[in-house]
Amino acid sequence: MLIHALRRIGRFGFEMLSSMGRALRLLSSALIRRPDHRNIPLIIGQIYQLGVLSILIIVCSGFAIGAVLALQGYTQLVRVGSESALGLGVALVLVMEIGPVVSALLFAGRAGSAVTAEIGLMKATEQLASMEMIGVDPISRIIAPRFWGGFIVLPLLALMFSVVGIWAGSLVAVDWLGVYSGSFWSVMEQGVDFFDHVMKGIIKSIVFGFVVIWISLYQGYDSLPTSEGLSKATTNTVVFSSVWILVLDFFLTLMMFEL
Amino acid sequence: MTRNSIVFDNVSYNFGKKEIFKNLSFEVPAGQTVGIMGPSGTGKTTLLRLMGGQIQPDNGTILVEGKDINKIKxxxxxxLRKCLGMLFQSGALFSDLTVFENVAFPLKEHTRLNGEMIRYLVLIKLNSVGLRGAAHLFPRELSGGMQRRVALARAMALDPKLIMYDEPFTGLDPIALGVISNLIKDVGSVYECTNVIVSHDIEETARISNLLYVLSEGEIIGQGSPQDLKKDDSPRLKQFLNGLPDGPVPFHYPAPEYLDSLIGVKNTKRTIIKRDD
Known part of the structure; x- marks a missing residue:
C-alpha cells in the first residue's frame, strides 16, 4: 500500500518535471531565434486576435469593478468624513492590484483558452505536422507570434481596465453620490505616483502576460490529440493561469513593498 | 549505379512497449514510384513519419536524399523538407485558409515569385486535381475526398524531389481515383520525382508502382516488382495479396483467447470483457 502510494507520488513528480522541461523547451525555442520580418504581420494579427477582441470584456469588467469600488469605498469613507479620498483609493486599488490581476484572469479565460484550443486543434488535425513537412517551423510561424502578441497586449489591457475603472468610479462618486469633483481628482493626482504606483501595476501585468501566454501555448502544443485531451488542456490553461496569477501577485506585491 | 532517395538501415522503432519495427532495412531508388503495403496497424504511417524526420528511430540510420535525417540540425x-512533399491521410489542410491559400502556402513561404506567378502555379496544380473551381472555398466546405485532392495539389506545389503519400486513394470516387493515380504516376515519370505510396489498395498501388514492399509485424515480408510479387509463393504474402482472413498474418490485434475473454477468466491482465458475477 505504502509502496504503491510512493510509486504514484514518484510518477507524479517525474511527470511534472518532464512537463516543466517540455514547457521550458517550447519557450526557449519560441524566444531564442533569429528575428524574422515576416513575423511582424503575424504578431500584429495576434495583437488584434488576443488584444483588440478582448477590449469589450475588459471595458465592461473595468467599468463594473470601478463602479463597485466607488460605491463600497464611499459607504465606508463617508462615515469618517473622508469621501474626498475616494478617488485616490479607487485609483490605487485599480492601478496596483485589481487592474493587473483581474485583467490577467479575464485574459486567461478569453484569449488564453482560445490560444490553447486553436493550437490543440491544429495539432489534433495534423496541421502542425503538415506545416513541418512543408518546411515551415510551427514554433516560428504559430507559437512565437502568439507569444509576443499576448505578451504585448496584456499590460495595455490592464491599463485600459484601470482607466475605465477610474472613470466609472468618478461617475458613481462625483455624478451620482455627489462627491466634490475637485477633491476627487486632485487628491488622486497628488497621491498617485507614476513610478511608485502605475509602474508597479505595469510590471505585474507584464509578468502575468508572460506566464499566461506561456501556459496557454504549452497546454495547446502539449495536448493529447483527442477531444478529451483538448478539453483538459483548455481547462488547465484557465486553472493554472489563475492560480499562477494569484500566487505571483502575492510575491510581486511582497517584493514591491520591500517588506 | 542507382541513386537512392531513401535508405533505411537496421531501423528499430518502439511505440511505448510495442515494437513497431525491428532492424528494418530497405531502399527507395530515386525517380521510382515505390508502394509500401501491409495490413492495418503494421506501421506504414509511422514509416512515413520516420522518413520525414517527424519521429526518431530507437536504432538505425535513415538517409533521405543522402542526409542522415536524425543527425542533421x-x-x-x-x-531538406523544402524538397519533400507529403500527403497526410487526413489531408491536414490549414482550416483557416481557403483552398487557393492552402496550395499557395508553400510557394509563398519558399519562393520569391510574384503574386501573379503564384496564382498561375496554384491554378495549374488545382486544375490537375480537378478543383480549380473550388479555389475560393474553405476546407470545411469540401468533402473528405476533395480535401485530400487539395492536399495532393499542395504536396506537389513546389515540384519536390520526393513525395510521400499516406493512403492517397482512400475516399476517392472511381473517376477521381483514376485521375489521381495517373497524376501520381505522371509526376514520377515527367519530373523524375520519387514517389513513396503507403496504401491498402493493392490493385491501384501495384498498377502505378515500379517497386513494392509488403510490411507485416514490423518486417518486410515481400519485395520486388508487382509481377515478382504475384509469383512469390510465400504464405504470408499470398494471404495479404489475396485478402484471406486465415493464415500466418494475424487479423486480430494481440489478445487473450476469445473464450477466456467471454467467460472472464480471472488473473488475466488482458481480459477485456468480465463476467458480471
Whole structure:
C-alpha cells in the first residue's frame, strides 16, 4: 500500500518535471531565434486576435469593478468624513492590484483558452505536422507570434481596465453620490505616483502576460490529440493561469513593498 | 549505379512497449514510384513519419536524399523538407485558409515569385486535381475526398524531389481515383520525382508502382516488382495479396483467447470483457 502510494507520488513528480522541461523547451525555442520580418504581420494579427477582441470584456469588467469600488469605498469613507479620498483609493486599488490581476484572469479565460484550443486543434488535425513537412517551423510561424502578441497586449489591457475603472468610479462618486469633483481628482493626482504606483501595476501585468501566454501555448502544443485531451488542456490553461496569477501577485506585491 | 532517395538501415522503432519495427532495412531508388503495403496497424504511417524526420528511430540510420535525417540540425531538416512533399491521410489542410491559400502556402513561404506567378502555379496544380473551381472555398466546405485532392495539389506545389503519400486513394470516387493515380504516376515519370505510396489498395498501388514492399509485424515480408510479387509463393504474402482472413498474418490485434475473454477468466491482465458475477 505504502509502496504503491510512493510509486504514484514518484510518477507524479517525474511527470511534472518532464512537463516543466517540455514547457521550458517550447519557450526557449519560441524566444531564442533569429528575428524574422515576416513575423511582424503575424504578431500584429495576434495583437488584434488576443488584444483588440478582448477590449469589450475588459471595458465592461473595468467599468463594473470601478463602479463597485466607488460605491463600497464611499459607504465606508463617508462615515469618517473622508469621501474626498475616494478617488485616490479607487485609483490605487485599480492601478496596483485589481487592474493587473483581474485583467490577467479575464485574459486567461478569453484569449488564453482560445490560444490553447486553436493550437490543440491544429495539432489534433495534423496541421502542425503538415506545416513541418512543408518546411515551415510551427514554433516560428504559430507559437512565437502568439507569444509576443499576448505578451504585448496584456499590460495595455490592464491599463485600459484601470482607466475605465477610474472613470466609472468618478461617475458613481462625483455624478451620482455627489462627491466634490475637485477633491476627487486632485487628491488622486497628488497621491498617485507614476513610478511608485502605475509602474508597479505595469510590471505585474507584464509578468502575468508572460506566464499566461506561456501556459496557454504549452497546454495547446502539449495536448493529447483527442477531444478529451483538448478539453483538459483548455481547462488547465484557465486553472493554472489563475492560480499562477494569484500566487505571483502575492510575491510581486511582497517584493514591491520591500517588506 | 542507382541513386537512392531513401535508405533505411537496421531501423528499430518502439511505440511505448510495442515494437513497431525491428532492424528494418530497405531502399527507395530515386525517380521510382515505390508502394509500401501491409495490413492495418503494421506501421506504414509511422514509416512515413520516420522518413520525414517527424519521429526518431530507437536504432538505425535513415538517409533521405543522402542526409542522415536524425543527425542533421533542425534548420537543415527544415531546409531538406523544402524538397519533400507529403500527403497526410487526413489531408491536414490549414482550416483557416481557403483552398487557393492552402496550395499557395508553400510557394509563398519558399519562393520569391510574384503574386501573379503564384496564382498561375496554384491554378495549374488545382486544375490537375480537378478543383480549380473550388479555389475560393474553405476546407470545411469540401468533402473528405476533395480535401485530400487539395492536399495532393499542395504536396506537389513546389515540384519536390520526393513525395510521400499516406493512403492517397482512400475516399476517392472511381473517376477521381483514376485521375489521381495517373497524376501520381505522371509526376514520377515527367519530373523524375520519387514517389513513396503507403496504401491498402493493392490493385491501384501495384498498377502505378515500379517497386513494392509488403510490411507485416514490423518486417518486410515481400519485395520486388508487382509481377515478382504475384509469383512469390510465400504464405504470408499470398494471404495479404489475396485478402484471406486465415493464415500466418494475424487479423486480430494481440489478445487473450476469445473464450477466456467471454467467460472472464480471472488473473488475466488482458481480459477485456468480465463476467458480471
Amino acid at each position: 533542425r534548420a537543415e531538416l527544415f531546409e
